[in-house]
Amino acid sequence: MxxxxxxxxxxxxxxxxxxxxxxxxxxxxxxxxxxxxxxxxxxxxxxxxxxxxxxxxxxxxxxxxxxxxxxxxxxxxxxxxxxxxxxxxxxxxxxxxxxxxxxxxxxxxxxxxxxxxxxxxxxxxxxxxxxxxxxxxxxxxxxxxxxxxxxxxxxxxxxxxxxxxxxxxxxxxxxxxxxxxxxxxxxxxxxxxxxxxxxxxxxxxxxxxxxxxxxxxxxxxxxxxxxxxxxxxxxxxxxxxxxxxxxxxxxARLKMLEDEPNQLSDKIGRAYGILGYATMFDSKEAFSHISLLRMGAAMGYFPEGTMQACDSMMMEIQPAHLQLHAGAELEPEERDIIRAEILRSRLQTLTAPAINIITNDIVGGSEITGDLNFENE
Structure with a gap:
């Protein structure tokens, strides 16, 4: 091969x-x-x-x-x-x-x-x-x-x-x-x-x-x-x-959805909007926004298949993959521009988050209290 x-x-x-x-x-x-x-x-x-x-x-x-x-x-x-x-x-x-x-x-x-x-x-x-x-x-x-x-x-x-x-x-x-x-x-x-x-x-x-x-x-x-x-x-x-x-x-995800549904929806919606319209991204910022979409996909904000699309995007926007896509070595700023172009293109194929249909009637979710101890698990 x-x-x-x-x-x-x-x-x-x-x-x-x-x-x-x-x-x-x-x-x-x-x-x-x-x-x-x-x-x-x-x-x-x-x-x-x-x-x-x-x-x-x-x-x-x-x-x-x-x-x-x-x-x-x-x-x-x-x-x-x-x-x-x-x-x-x-x-x-x-x-x-x-x-x-x-x-x-x-x-x-x-x-x-x-x-x-x-x-x-x-x-x-x-x-x-x-x-x-x-x-x-x-x-x-x-x-x-x-x-x-x-x-x-x-x-x-x-x-x-x-x-x-x-x-x-x-x-x-x-x-x-x-x-x-x-x-x-x-x-x-x-x-x-x-x-x-x-x-x-x-x-x-x-x-x-x-x-x-x-x-x-x-x-x-x-x-x-x-x-x-x-x-x-x-x-x-x-x-x-x-x-x-x-x-x-x-x-922790369920607790956020239960206690702060509006703030959670805002984070996911903002990530979707920024990825869809920004013109420059470094790797760290892009990964952070895609991460929120991936979490949103797991929590029902997006249709099936969105999480896999997020995983593919995380791979596509890494520096070497970007340069392979462009067919040339790129300076950091050039990579940031192309990274944003790819993400804008991918976001056009993704359905916008269904903010209004997410409800709070989910049982469970609690904060971690006290010291965690995995030794006896």
Whole structure:
């Protein structure tokens, strides 16, 4: 599959059909693996990295799930193309900075992505829409088992899988979920929730992982420790915490609708109006307005399909996607203008929010009181 073909098709997890992804947008499982008796990529010389890639890449491409997939060495891609893959969460920012000896292999549905010679020899990840960590894990486990028949991974009976970063020792697994939490942000409860999450050893990151900020009220929550715990224990704990955060976000939305329906309608209506008429947007502002539309869609202000349209817009307006759309590198101000043009065009296809039909006869909704404690969940 060519890069242009990959870009024509939205990822399966972006569409979110028949899946509840109003709060939990995506689930992701990532496994880190290294070849036995070979230097980790960060220590290997170029010739060693190329040799390792040549050993792994054919095995990955031969996987049944990778039939007619996308496979490219990163040195063959333009910087803009690599950044687009980052924005689609198919490769990491760290791998995008690498060149010869690194490759990316992605299945047609963009559910499965294998990064060759990132920080580890193999970084395998599976992404699914909604809270479906177990489905993502099941798919990745099959891939891991299939590759282990042909590739000898570095493993220690006491430490587990050996990885470049000590925090990945053991299972080598990172489980994470991307959550959309606008109501907790607007009601100023988000700090309390995130503090409680940090207390139990889970990590909270921005849209693109470690070191990035939250855009569009999107937060990524994942496990930090992988040593001494089974994959089942890690996933079960994360599922419980994510489900509780989802409940708090849902309650916060209902509380806003119950206590301040006019203010809520105003926020959603203003976001729709601004997106439909503004002539310049930076990423942060655009994401914030789209986030409010997405929340409104989940709460019944818009017809079915609007939430998926919001997810597509969030992808389309990111810097690399904008420049790919324009066919040229753009200065920040040029990107802001084109971003607004795209959003105005998309808003023309969306039905205006049905402010007058929203009622207050919804049971439930409460503020968070006291300290949150996920440890016993």
């Amino acid at each position: 060519r890069f242009s073909t990959l870009m024509k098709h939205p990822a399966d997890w972006m569409i979110g059909k028949n899946v509840n992804n109003e709060v939990v947008v995506t689930s992701r499982i990532r496994l880190a693996r290294n070849l036995r008796d070979l230097s980790f990529p960060g220590w290997a010389k170029k010739a060693e990295r190329v040799a390792a890639m040549d050993k792994m890449r054919p095995k990955v491409e031969a996987l049944k799930v990778m039939k007619n997939g996308f496979s490219h060495e990163l040195s063959e891609l333009e910087p803009l193309q690599k950044q687009v893959l980052v924005e689609r969460h198919l490769i990491s920012r760290e791998q995008a900075a690498r060149g010869q000896g690194s490759a990316a292999v992605v299945d047609r549905g963009q559910r499965l992505s294998l990064m060759i010679n990132e920080e580890d020899h193999l970084r395998m990840q599976s992404i699914r829409a909604g809270l479906r960590l177990r489905e993502a894990h099941q798919l990745l486990s099959k891939v891991d088992s299939a590759l282990e028949k042909d590739l000898e991974f570095a493993y220690d009976d006491e430490l587990g899988y050996l990885t470049a970063c000590p925090t990945n020792l053991g299972t080598g697994m990172r489980a994470s979920a991307m959550l959309h939490l606008p109501a907790l942000v607007l009601t100023e409860q988000i700090g309390q929730v995130l503090q409680a999450v940090n207390k139990i050893g889970l990590a909270v990151r921005g849209l693109f992982g470690e070191g990035t900020e939250s855009l569009g009220h999107l937060f990524q929550i994942s496990n930090q420790a992988t040593l001494g715990e089974s994959e089942e224990v890690i996933i079960s704990r994360l599922e419980r915490v994510i489900a509780q955060i989802e409940t708090h976000e849902t309650n």
